[in-house]
Amino acid sequence: MRRKRNQLILAIVVSGIVLHVVQIAFVDNFMAIGTASPDLLLILTAFVGMRLGQFSGSLTGFSAGLLQDAGIHFFGLLALSKTWVGFLARYFHAEKILLAEKFYFPLVVFVLSIVHDTIRYIIQTLNSNVAFTTLLWERGVADASYSAVVALLIWWVTPDSWIDFVKFNKRFDR
Amino acid sequence: MIWQFRNVVENFKQALTTYRDYLVFLLLIIASLLLLQTNENPQMTWVRQRVLFVAALLGDAVYDVHGSVNTGETIDRLRRENMELYKKNIALEDAYLENIRLRHLLNFEQRFPLPTVPAKVVLKDNDPYLSTLTLGKGRTDGIRVNQAVITSKGLVGKILSTDSRTSICETLQDQQFRVAGKIQRTRFEGIVFWEGVRNEVGFYGILKNLDVRLGDVVLTSEYSQYFQPNFKIGIVTEVNNEVEGLFKSIRVRTSVDFGTLEEVFVVTDTSKTIPSRRGFESYFEDQPKLP
Numbered sequence: 001m002r003r004k005r006n007q008l009i010l011a012i013v014v015s016g017i018v019l020h021v022v023q024i025a026f027v028d029n030f031m032a033i034g035t036a037s038p039d040l041l042l043i044l045t046a047f048v049g050m051r052l053g054q055f056s057g058s059l060t061g062f063s064a065g066l067l068q069d070a071g072i073h074f075f076g077l078l079a080l081s082k083t084w085v086g087f088l089a090r091y092f093h094a095e096k097i098l099l100a101e102k103f104y105f106p107l108v109v110f111v112l113s114i115v116h117d118t119i120r121y122i123i124q125t126l127n128s129n130v131a132f133t134t135l136l137w138e139r140g141v142a143d144a145s146y147s148a149v150v151a152l153l154i155w156w157v158t159p160d161s162w163i164d165f166v167k168f169n170k171r172f173d174r
Numbered sequence: 175m176i177w178q179f180r181n182v183v184e185n186f187k188q189a190l191t192t193y194r195d196y197l198v199f200l201l202l203i204i205a206s207l208l209l210l211q212t213n214e215n216p217q218m219t220w221v222r223q224r225v226l227f228v229a230a231l232l233g234d235a236v237y238d239v240h241g242s243v244n245t246g247e248t249i250d251r252l253r254r255e256n257m258e259l260y261k262k263n264i265a266l267e268d269a270y271l272e273n274i275r276l277r278h279l280l281n282f283e284q285r286f287p288l289p290t291v292p293a294k295v296v297l298k299d300n301d302p303y304l305s306t307l308t309l310g311k312g313r314t315d316g317i318r319v320n321q322a323v324i325t326s327k328g329l330v331g332k333i334l335s336t337d338s339r340t341s342i343c344e345t346l347q348d349q350q351f352r353v354a355g356k357i358q359r360t361r362f363e364g365i366v367f368w369e370g371v372r373n374e375v376g377f378y379g380i381l382k383n384l385d386v387r388l389g390d391v392v393l394t395s396e397y398s399q400y401f402q403p404n405f406k407i408g409i410v411t412e413v414n415n416e417v418e419g420l421f422k423s424i425r426v427r428t429s430v431d432f433g434t435l436e437e438v439f440v441v442t443d444t445s446k447t448i449p450s451r452r453g454f455e456s457y458f459e460d461q462p463k464l465p
Contacts, residue, residue, distance in 0.1 A: 054195035062202040069209070076209030083202045087195075123210070127220030 020067050036142035038150035046112045049089025051166045061086030081119040085112045109151040113144035282326035290439035305348040312339040320400045322441040328406035328429030354397035357390045377424040382415050392426050404454035
């Protein structure tokens with residue numbers, strides 16, 4: 001059990017770093033459509049939150065957010081919004097639906113992405129001429145949609161055994 | 175006790191395990207907010223301004239609530255402080271008045287031509303048969319029996335007895351007390367004695383046909399056995415010829431207010447041959463005129 005836990009932690013950490021590198025090196029440069037680009041670390045956070053619980057989800061979200069904050073020079077902004085994502089993801093956990101319906105996970109990612117961008121844009125539009133609703137509608141929905149599409153692609157290519165490996169276990173989680 | 179402590183620790187551990195997810199989430203949110211506060215951008219400046227404003231409002235509200243909760247205690251404390259200040263004020267006022275009085279007495283002592291010893295009145299005894307004052311000076315200060323006791327306003331009485339540190343003064347307000355007096359204006363002689371009214375004495379021995387007017391000043395006379403002549407006694411307030419006998423009924427208001435007497439001078443020189451005794455009355459303060 002302890003070994004599996006360590007493997008999981010290592011897997012999450014490595015995935016996070018790899019996804020972040022891929023995000024800044026490839027996704028943001030080559031996959032962006034206009035201003036919209038998928039958020040790979042958000043997809044990871046949502047996945048960890050759903051599969052491993054609020055404790056793991058919150059920690060993953062906070063760490064992933066900190067990594068991204070360093071890039072946008074606004075410390076705490078994405079850490080805060082991704083902590084929320086990791087925490088709320090567990091409320092969407094439904095084992096049977098998740099495995100049976102390929103569209104369930106992308107849908108959850110879309111909803112959590114909207115939550116993420118809502119928190120992010122509320123803070124970013126403080127003391128600004130840009131309206132929060134405009135930003136959320138024009139960029140938030142686009143980002144969320146793009147992230148959902150990418151989440152669907154990832155979900156399709158990920159083997160079921162990997163998905164089953166990352167699974168909530170009360171004894172493990174506690 | 176140890177069992178209870180263990181129980182508390184166990185309960186705490188249990189609560190931590192149960193609510194771990196929420197606690198970690200809360201800590202991470204707090205950490206994120208603290209990190210946000212480190213940013214120096216327009217958004218966070220705006221937030222900081224609002225937070226400070228709200229904190230100030232809440233601070234005022236909390237202060238008000240705290241103030242209203244502690245109102246009773248505050249009122250009690252202020253009352254106590256007020257009482258202390260009131261006491262201090264009284265003491266200062268007393269000291270101020272005493273200062274004026276003592277300056278006044280010092281001035282009198284310096285200009286009065288006879289040697290005197292200032293003494294504080296430590297006790298007043300208004301016995302109907304023997305009205306006395308106990309003075310805080312005695313034989314060691316040079317005070318002897320039958321020496322005159324005066325104030326800057328006039329005659330008080332004479333020393334009745336002394337011991338080493340205190341002495342007793344028989345006052346004009348004593349039934350046994352007698353002193354030879356005279357009218358300043360006409361030099362008519364008489365006897366001054368107390369008739370039972372505070373700050374008032376009778377002046378006996380002036381024939382009905384002699385001229386005595388209201389407001390005439392009464393002084394000690396040369397016939398006095400114990401007092402130098404011309405110590406001021408008081409002023410005439412009533413002259414009545416409608417009485418039996420040869421003499422007028424004359425009432426004199428004493429120069430000294432015996433009710434407020436606190437410091438006196440004992441005239442230690444009993445010699446009656448000092449040339450400067452003439453005109454002693456001029457050293458005493460003027461008494462208020464009659465209405």
